[in-house]
Amino acid sequence: MKAGFVSLIGKPNAGKSTLTNTLVGEKVSIVSWKPQTTRNKILGIVNGEDYQLVIVDTPGVHKAKNALSKYMMKSVEVGQEGVEVIVYVMAMDKKLDDSDMEYIRKYADGKTPFVIALNKCDEAQPSAIPERIVRLKDIAGVDSIIPISALTGKNVDMLKDRLLALMPEGERFFDEDMYTDKSMRFMVCEIVREKALRNLDEEIPYGIGVTVNKYSYRNNGILDIDADIVCEKQSHKAMVIGKGGAMIKKISTQSRQDIEDMVGGKVFLNLYVRVKEDWRESDFLLNQLGYNIKELKD
Ligand SMILES: Nc1nc2c(ncn2[C@@H]2O[C@H](COP(=O)(O)OP(=O)(O)OP(=O)(O)O)[C@@H](O)[C@H]2O)c(=O)[nH]1
Numbered sequence: 001m002k003a004g005f006v007s008l009i010g011k012p013n014a015g016k017s018t019l020t021n022t023l024v025g026e027k028v029s030i031v032s033w034k035p036q037t038t039r040n041k042i043l044g045i046v047n048g049e050d051y052q053l054v055i056v057d058t059p060g061v062h063k064a065k066n067a068l069s070k071y072m073m074k075s076v077e078v079g080q081e082g083v084e085v086i087v088y089v090m091a092m093d094k095k096l097d098d099s100d101m102e103y104i105r106k107y108a109d110g111k112t113p114f115v116i117a118l119n120k121c122d123e124a125q126p127s128a129i130p131e132r133i134v135r136l137k138d139i140a141g142v143d144s145i146i147p148i149s150a151l152t153g154k155n156v157d158m159l160k161d162r163l164l165a166l167m168p169e170g171e172r173f174f175d176e177d178m179y180t181d182k183s184m185r186f187m188v189c190e191i192v193r194e195k196a197l198r199n200l201d202e203e204i205p206y207g208i209g210v211t212v213n214k215y216s217y218r219n220n221g222i223l224d225i226d227a228d229i230v231c232e233k234q235s236h237k238a239m240v241i242g243k244g245g246a247m248i249k250k251i252s253t254q255s256r257q258d259i260e261d262m263v264g265g266k267v268f269l270n271l272y273v274r275v276k277e278d279w280r281e282s283d284f285l286l287n288q289l290g291y292n293i294k295e296l297k298d
C-alpha cells in the first residue's frame with residue numbers, strides 16, 4: 001500500500017484545479033478562465049486498490065494585495081508543508097519567465113521531490129514542448145518534467161505513475177469512499193462562486209464571497225439551500241442581480257444543476273445578494289465568509 005500527499009503549485013490559471021479534478025475523476029475544485037479562481041487549500045483524494053494519493057490544490061501564486069489574497073498565499077504556504085511531492089503546474093500558453101524560475105528554485109530545494117507538469121499541451125505548438133523541456137531539465141532538484149493536458153487527460157496517467165513511484169509505503173489517510181476533505185456546504189459555496197465567476201464581467205467576481213445559511217432535507221428528500229452572494233458595492237449588487245433578475249437566475253439555475261449532480265437529488269436553491277463593503281480587507285468579514293487565517297495555521 002502506498003499513500004501520501006502531493007501539492008500542486010503554480011501561477012493563477014495554470015490548470016491546477018483542472019488537474020486535481022482529472023486525477024480524482026470527480027469535480028472537487030472549481031475551474032474558470034479567470035485567474036485567482038481557487039481561494040482555499042482543497043484536498044482531492046485519488047483512491048486505488050493499493051494506493052491513496054492526496055492531491056493538495058492551492059490558489060495560484062501572486063502578489064498579495066488585500067487581506068483575502070494574504071489568506072490565499074498563506075494557504076499556498078501551508079499547502080506545501082509535509083507533502084511527499086510538489087508538482088509545479090506550468091501552462092504552455094504562457095512564456096517561461098523569471099517568476100517561474102523564482103518559484104521553481106524556491107520549491108525545488110532538494111528536500112521534497114519536485115515534478116514539473118507542463119500543462120495545456122493540447123494547445124501548444126508541437127515544437128514548443130521539447131524547447132521548454134530543454135530550458136528546464138538541468139535545474140537542480142527537478143525530478144521530472146511531464147507534458148500533459150489536464151483538460152483532455154493526455155499523459156495524466158503518466159504523471160500519476162510518477163507520483164505513485166515517489167510515494168512512500170503507508171496506510172490510507174482518508175476513507176476509501178472520500179474524494180475531498182471539504183463539506184457539502186463548502187462545495188455549494190464554491191459552485192455558486194464558480195457560476196458567478198463564469199457569468200459576471202471583469203472585476204465584480206473577484207469581490208464575491210458565498211455563504212450557505214440553510215442546508216436541510218425535507219421529508220420528501222428535497223434539499224433546501226439558502227445562500228448569500230456577498231459583494232462589495234451596491235453597483236455590483238445590481239449587476240449580480242442583472243436586468244429583471246436575469247443574471248441571478250442564470251447563476252442560480254447553473255448552480256442548482258451542478259449541486260443536484262453532486263448530491264444526486266432534487267435541490268431548491270435560494271440565492272440572496274448582499275453588500276458588505278470592502279469585505280476582502282476585513283479579517284472579521286473574511287472569517288464570516290470562511291477564510292479564516294487562524295484555522296489555516298492550526
Ligand atoms: N486548453 C487547455 N485548457 C486548460 C487545461 N487545463 C486547464 N485549462 C483551462 O485553463 C483555465 C484555468 O484552469 P484552472 O484549473 O481553474 O486553473 P488554476 O491553476 O486552478 O487557476 P487558479 O485557481 O486561479 O490558480 C480554465 O479555463 C481551464 O479550462 C488544458 O490542459 N488545456
Ligand SMILES: [Mg+2]
Pocket residue numbers: 016017018029030031037038058059060
Ligand atoms: Mg484553481
